[in-house]
Amino acid sequence: MNYSINMASRTYVNKKALHLIYLVCGVILVAGLLYSTGYYFSLRSQIAATESRLQELEEKILASQGGGEAAGYSAARYERVLEEIRLANGILKRDSFRWTALLDQLEAVIPQNVKIQSIAPDHEKKSVKITGLARDLKDMKRFLDNLIGSGNYGDVLLLNQDVEETGNVKTGIRFSIDLLGAF
DSSP: OOOOOOOOSSOSSOHHHHHHHHHHHHHHHHHHHHHHHHHHHHHHHHHHHHHHHHHHHHHHHHHHHTTOGGGGOOHHHHHHHHHHHHHHHHHHHHHTOOHHHHHHHHHHHOOTTEEEEEEEEETTTTEEEEEEEESSHHHHHHHHHHHHHHOOSSEEEEEEEEEEEETTEEEEEEEEEEEETOO
16 A cells, blocks of 8 residues: 655645746846947947047147147247237227217216217226316216216216316316226
8 A cells, every 4th residue: 555645735836926037037137138238339339439539639649749730839839829819808808898888878968068079998997088078167067977977887087177278268178087987
């Protein structure tokens, strides 16, 4: 007599769960493989771009050693280039001055009996020097008060004034004004 006792009602390994685990592991491995492949190709393109840039730089170095632009470098040449840059910046600064804005501001504040004879901007001091002629002291004072009251200038300085005479006849008051902070 051969007794065989098997008390288990099902198999010891859950095949559905095992197949599900195999499937999840396979999906993770395939996703990792795809990511690694994409990363590999992006690194290859970066390496190719870097190698081409290095080749360009090596060619520039060889050209500069053979009498290119960098071979003639000197401190005196550097100072000349800096002076040219300063000159160009000064031209740009003077070119950026808006005459129409200044003339509009002056037109709004100038009294009827005052004539402006010259306007000279000083870009380094950011000021404008105005020379003019007023019929009398009251007109010149009104012009100064209007300039100060306009709020367009940081400071309004009367540099000088004198009586303008033709022969023995008083023709007006010549004055010179400096407008600080005009631009």
